[in-house]
Amino acid sequence: MNTSTIYKIHHTFAAVQFAKDNGAHWLLDLIGSHLFCTPAVTQESMTFWTITRKGSKAVAVATDGGKGGPEVVLAKQNIPHTDLPVESVRIWTTRTEDRYGNVIFTIMLPEDY
Numbered sequence: 001m002n003t004s005t006i007y008k009i010h011h012t013f014a015a016v017q018f019a020k021d022n023g024a025h026w027l028l029d030l031i032g033s034h035l036f037c038t039p040a041v042t043q044e045s046m047t048f049w050t051i052t053r054k055g056s057k058a059v060a061v062a063t064d065g066g067k068g069g070p071e072v073v074l075a076k077q078n079i080p081h082t083d084l085p086v087e088s089v090r091i092w093t094t095r096t097e098d099r100y101g102n103v104i105f106t107i108m109l110p111e112d113y
Contacts, residue, residue, distance in 0.1 A: 005102055007036060012108040015091065022085055027051060028107055030060055030077060031091060035105045038062075040074040042095075047074060049091040051084070058082045 009032050019025045031049055034041045041047055041062055048065045051058055058079040063071040092113060094106045 006100075007103045008105070009035065010104060010106045012106065012112040014109045014112050015107050018089070018109060024084055027060075027084075027089075027091070030079075031062075031093065031107055032105075034062060034075045034077070035093060035095075035107075038075045041093075044074065045095050047093045049093070050088065051079075051091070052088045053082060053084050053086070056081050056083070058084060 011028060015028065019028050035047075036042065044064055046065060047062045048071075049060060049062050051060045060075075060077045060079060061073060062075040063073055065071060090110050092108050092110055094108070094113075096104050096106070098104060
């Protein structure tokens with residue numbers, strides 16, 4: 001019996017295209033690292049990321065979306081320098097399991113859901 005869990009990250013086409021068009025593959029890496037390394041993010045079935053740029057700095061904030069109440073911040077990361085051309089972007093993630101218990105995270109834009 002295999003007792004280890006395999007974790008995978010999938011990206012929707014729109015998320016990859018956004019990263020490509022905006023030179024922001026680092027953003028997918030940032031979110032991916034939190035999916036694996038931040039327990040509050042890892043355990044959620046869905047997370048909602050907002051990346052907000054002010055000048056050459058930005059902040060990435062992940063929440064639980066509120067679930068019918070106030071949003072709970074699950075993770076926050078300051079980005080000391082970025083040339084991201086948009087002032088704000090929303091990115092969502094989902095967490096599912098396959099029939100073997102392996103965890104699959106999907107990073108997407110809201111319109112992909």
